[in-house]
Amino acid sequence: MAHIIVVGNEKGGAGKSTVSMHVATALARMGHKTSVLDLDLRQRTFGRYVDNRKSFLASAELDLPSPEMHELPEIEASSLQPGENIYDHRLSAAVAELEPTSDFILIDCPGSHTRLSQVAHSLADTLITPLNDSFIDFDLLARTDAMGDKITGPSVYSEMVWNARQLRAQAGLAPIDWIVVRNRMGAQRMVNKDKMERAIANLSKRIGFRIAPGFNERVIFRELFPRGLTLLDLKDIGVKQLNISNVAARQELRDLMKALDLPGVDINF
Structure with a gap:
């Protein structure tokens, strides 16, 4: 059975599509059959990233390992039982079709709460939640006091993950390995950064997620998207010669892939 990776949170601009594309392409380049789904049916940023890659490689006459994008199948409404949700069936049908022939299925969720996103989280073997290094994004996971020192309770996204965990437990499935990825961290030490570090470490113990390093803010990521690279x-x-920033960014990707600790993956780049 394929290992299902879900990349999600309920806030846009956290780098979900960048993380999705780099993780999926890294897996493909390491020889793993990687199928991908974009559940943001409106903006479809991840889908366009993959489309850009296909177009660029064709025009440049290059053959590079790539993830394979799939669309959700259409479901006849007449085939549903009373009370059944059509989105549940569209996603379940897509995953059922891809599982026998894929090593990994990566699902990129929209930056908002949708039924598709909710169902995807319950399917996740590994859940990656990219998070900008600020208390604005931290509010996605938990509420804090005015000083940002005390956690007062979980937020809506954490509650959704908790519900997904409950559904998996009821179905007898393995627990979700939840990893929060800290993106856009500044190189310098700042009071806010230190507070964020303590708050995330504290919350990780309370609601059960691991913490992984993400990507710093770099121009290269904006330049890669139009070509799907x-x-x-x-x-x-x-x-031929990577600059210092690009070398550092590759190391960040290597560190992220190691932290994910995906089954059967030997980091060789």
């Missing part, structure tokens, strides 16, 4: 593709398109 990742940090691992630069040398294949003729970049």
Whole structure:
């Protein structure tokens, strides 16, 4: 059975599509059959990223390992039982079709609460939640007091993950390995950064997630999107000497992949 990775939170701008594309492409480049789904049916940023890659590789006559994007199948409403949700069936049908032939299925969720996102979280073997390093984004996970020192309770997204965990337990499935990825961390030590570090470490023990390093803010990520490329593709398109920023970004990707600790994955880049 394929290992299902879900990339999700309920806030836009946290780098979900960038994380999704780099994780999926890294897996493909390491020889794993990787199928991907984009559940943001409106904006479809991840889907366009993959489309851009396909177009660029075709025009450049390059053949690079890539994840394979799939669309959700259409379901006839007449086939549903009373009370059944059509989105449950669309996602379940897609996963059922991909599982026998995929090593990994990566599902990118929209930056809002939707029925599709809710169902996807209950399917996750590994859940990756990218989070900008600020208390604005931290509010997605938990509420804090005015000083940001005391956690007063879980937030709506944490409650959704908890519900997904309950559903998996009832179905006899393995627990979700939940990883919060800290994106856009500043290099300098700041009071806010230290507070965030303590708050996330405290919350991780209370609601059960692991913490992984993410990507710093870099121009290279905005430049890669139109061509559908990742940090691992630069040398294949003729970049002979990576600059310091690009080398550091590749190391960040390597550190992230190691932290995810996905089954059967040997980091070799």
